[in-house]
Amino acid sequence: MNGSEHKIGCAIVGSGNIGTDLLEKLTRSPVLEVRAMVGIDPQSEGLDRARRRGVEASAEGVDWLLGRVGDLGVRVVFEATTARVHTANAPRYREAGVSAIDLTPAAVGPPVVPSVNLAEHLDEWNINMITCGGQATAPIVAAVSRVCAVPYAEIVSTVASRSAGPGTRQNIDEFTRTTARCLERVGGAGQGKAIIVLNPADPAIYMRNTVFCALPDGYDEDAVAASIQAMVVDVSTYVPGYRLKNPPVFDVGPYATPGGPAAGRVVALLEVEGAGDFFPPYAGNLDIMTAAAVRVGEAVARRPLGALA
Amino acid sequence: MTAPAFRLTDSTLRDGSHAVAHQFTVDQVRAVVRSLDAAGVPVIEISHGDGLGGSSFNYGFSRTDERLLLRAAVEERRRAKLAVLLLPGIGVAHDLEDVAEIGVDIARIATHCTEADIAEQHIQMAKRLGLEAVGFLMMAHMLSPKELLGQAELMESYGADCVYVVDSAGAMTIDDARRRVATLKNRLSCQVGLHAHNNLALAVANSLAALEEGADQLDGCTTGLGAGAGNCPTEILVAACERSGISTAIDPFAVLDAAEEVVRPLRPQQGVIDRGGVLLGYAGVYGSFLLHAQRAAERFGVNVKDIILELGRRKVVGGQEDMIIDVAVELSRRAAMAAAGANH
Numbered sequence: 089m090n091g092s093e094h095k096i097g098c099a100i101v102g103s104g105n106i107g108t109d110l111l112e113k114l115t116r117s118p119v120l121e122v123r124a125m126v127g128i129d130p131q132s133e134g135l136d137r138a139r140r141r142g143v144e145a146s147a148e149g150v151d152w153l154l155g156r157v158g159d160l161g162v163r164v165v166f167e168a169t170t171a172r173v174h175t176a177n178a179p180r181y182r183e184a185g186v187s188a189i190d191l192t193p194a195a196v197g198p199p200v201v202p203s204v205n206l207a208e209h210l211d212e213w214n215i216n217m218i219t220c221g222g223q224a225t226a227p228i229v230a231a232v233s234r235v236c237a238v239p240y241a242e243i244v245s246t247v248a249s250r251s252a253g254p255g256t257r258q259n260i261d262e263f264t265r266t267t268a269r270c271l272e273r274v275g276g277a278g279q280g281k282a283i284i285v286l287n288p289a290d291p292a293i294y295m296r297n298t299v300f301c302a303l304p305d306g307y308d309e310d311a312v313a314a315s316i317q318a319m320v321v322d323v324s325t326y327v328p329g330y331r332l333k334n335p336p337v338f339d340v341g342p343y344a345t346p347g348g349p350a351a352g353r354v355v356a357l358l359e360v361e362g363a364g365d366f367f368p369p370y371a372g373n374l375d376i377m378t379a380a381a382v383r384v385g386e387a388v389a390r391r392p393l394g395a396l397a
Numbered sequence: 398m399t400a401p402a403f404r405l406t407d408s409t410l411r412d413g414s415h416a417v418a419h420q421f422t423v424d425q426v427r428a429v430v431r432s433l434d435a436a437g438v439p440v441i442e443i444s445h446g447d448g449l450g451g452s453s454f455n456y457g458f459s460r461t462d463e464r465l466l467l468r469a470a471v472e473e474r475r476r477a478k479l480a481v482l483l484l485p486g487i488g489v490a491h492d493l494e495d496v497a498e499i500g501v502d503i504a505r506i507a508t509h510c511t512e513a514d515i516a517e518q519h520i521q522m523a524k525r526l527g528l529e530a531v532g533f534l535m536m537a538h539m540l541s542p543k544e545l546l547g548q549a550e551l552m553e554s555y556g557a558d559c560v561y562v563v564d565s566a567g568a569m570t571i572d573d574a575r576r577r578v579a580t581l582k583n584r585l586s587c588q589v590g591l592h593a594h595n596n597l598a599l600a601v602a603n604s605l606a607a608l609e610e611g612a613d614q615l616d617g618c619t620t621g622l623g624a625g626a627g628n629c630p631t632e633i634l635v636a637a638c639e640r641s642g643i644s645t646a647i648d649p650f651a652v653l654d655a656a657e658e659v660v661r662p663l664r665p666q667q668g669v670i671d672r673g674g675v676l677l678g679y680a681g682v683y684g685s686f687l688l689h690a691q692r693a694a695e696r697f698g699v700n701v702k703d704i705i706l707e708l709g710r711r712k713v714v715g716g717q718e719d720m721i722i723d724v725a726v727e728l729s730r731r732a733a734m735a736a737a738g739a740n741h
Contacts, residue, residue: 107513122685126482133403140535164482195622230701242453242454242455242716244455244716244717244719246717246719246720248512248598250513254514257512257514258514258517258518259516259518260485260486260515260518261485261490261491261518263486264486264487264489281453283453283455283486283487283714283716284486284514285486285509285714285717286486286509286515286714287509287712287713287714288512288714289508289711289712289714293711296719296720296723298455298719298723300454300455300720302454333723333732334726334727335726337722337726339696343458344458345454345458346452346458353454354456355719355722357680357719357722357726358721
């Protein structure tokens with residue numbers, strides 16, 4: 089018996105770097121099977137690679153796909169195009185009865201970080217994967233805010249220059265704003281701030297993330313540290329290269345933060361090494377997006393029929 | 398008075414913000430703007446040291462919201478233009494709308510010297526708002542003159558009116574500064590500037606060399622108040638220009654008074670190039686890391702020299718102040734392990 093008959097069909101829209109890395113990761117999924125990959129560039133390396141793996145591939149874009157979702161048995165689509173394209177496609181997926189995992193900044197659906205709020209949003213037709221910085225740092229803010237109030241959280245994401253594509257570069261403000269909002273909405277911080285730095289060092293550096301959380305009077309250092317450590321373990325179940333570079337650092341304030349006065353702060357120093365699927369290992373920023381998206385896609389595929397609103 | 402040979406931007410109230418841990422008050426800003434404006438300094442830059450939106454755990458929180466400082470400066474200035482700094486990735490283009498409304502004239506958009514393309518939307522926004530746009534290529538010692546030119550050309554193509562060679566680490570020798578300015582001057586149609594730091598005690602010399610290569614703009618900070626070992630000291634640059642027969646249209650005695658009476662009291666020790674300051678220039682490490690590195694050395698009981706040299710080895714760039722904590726923690730863990738090993 090063919091094992092794939094037990095798997096749920098999915099499709100990848102967008103045949104660039106992100107789409108191609110998704111193809112590699114989904115090939116290993118015990119839950120999902122890629123039935124189609126579509127792009128708009130007939131010369132695309134991603135489409136070629138899909139065909140070599142026996143996946144139907146087309147350069148005729150989403151129109152081609154939407155005519156075939158029934159035949160191909162596609163129930164989940166991963167969108168790795170642009171915010172504008174996804175905003176246009178989103179209602180069409182809904183009409184076709186296909187769930188969408190959105191890796192663009194379109195933010196049509198709620199922002200989801202698998203280790204934090206996936207269970208709350210399993211009834212959604214559209215889920216947004218936020219930003220790489222959000223995937224890497226919101227879990228830590230959430231880990232702290234589940235033990236004590238976090239009036240203000242701030243993150244610094246440093247990525248290798250080579251791993252930042254033209255989309256990120258031309259819209260760097262979108263990254264800082266979207267990530268900052270996610271620290272509040274997903275992480276539970278009173279106020280969030282995000283900073284991104286591009287580092288051109290050769291050999292390329294692994295993605296680094298530093299999370300600062302303001303802490304209130306009477307915070308429990310051991311509880312905060314334990315919660316952070318536990319969260320890192322949770323995230324590393326779907327992003328194996330996600331780790332604390334050093335134990336959390338506690339500093340005594342007082343600090344006058346934009347979210348109000350704080351008695352102290354905790355600093356978490358993280359590194360993300362990519363799995364080396366399609367991207368080199370230094371591109372942990374891209375790997376964490378695709379790895380998190382696969383985790384969400386698998387959970388969406390597993391939910392009982394009829395669970396959707 | 399003859400027309401000035403170049404335009405001087407005094408960054409005491411921006412780069413100098415690093416040296417006072419971003420604690421400037423409205424009264425201090427008023428006094429500095431008044432005295433520099435009266436001396437004939439044509440441009441005064443005011444922002445958090447890391448630019449608009451720089452107030453943070455990572456770089457230090459501002460004591461006073463920079464928009465309040467800018468409003469005070471607008472009220473005090475008579476002739477001087479006012480500039481702000483913005484680093485894409487830290488501040489956002491929208492911040493420029495706020496400051497344009499307050500009355501700022503010039504937006505300086507800074508990126509690491511290899512990353513000019515992240516400044517496109519910010520330079521364009523500055524131009525749309527009717528501001529003068531200056532591109533600021535930081536840590537320019539890390540790129541060859543030819544590679545730097547490629548990045549400068551990008552900034553010019555986005556609409557920059559001037560592109561600066563920025564020696565953020567104070568690592569450039571006279572020849573380094575001269576060749577970079579000359580290469581940009583030869584090929585760009587827009588203006589070219591040099592922003593010098595004094596780690597190797599070459600800031601004034603590098604600035605004069607830049608003028609010989611045709612630089613249109615230079616930066617200084619009164620008393621040198623600025624990141625790391627400090628900047629090119631405005632009052633010394635003006636005096637040296639005067640002695641070299643280079644017109645500045647700035648009153649050398651008035652700017653000397655401003656330095657001595659208004660800025661010097663803010664940080665009396667400014668101008669001493671100590672071990673940490675020289676090491677930054679020697680290792681090519683971003684100037685504003687110095688005070689953070691000194692604090693981390695004290696906090697984690699490690700040597701500031703070891704922190705600076707390790708940061709240099711890691712090739713960190715401007716904005717990565719978080720790596721100072723990372724390096725200090727690692728050095729202290731390594732020292733603890735070595736001590737434990739020695740006990741066995």
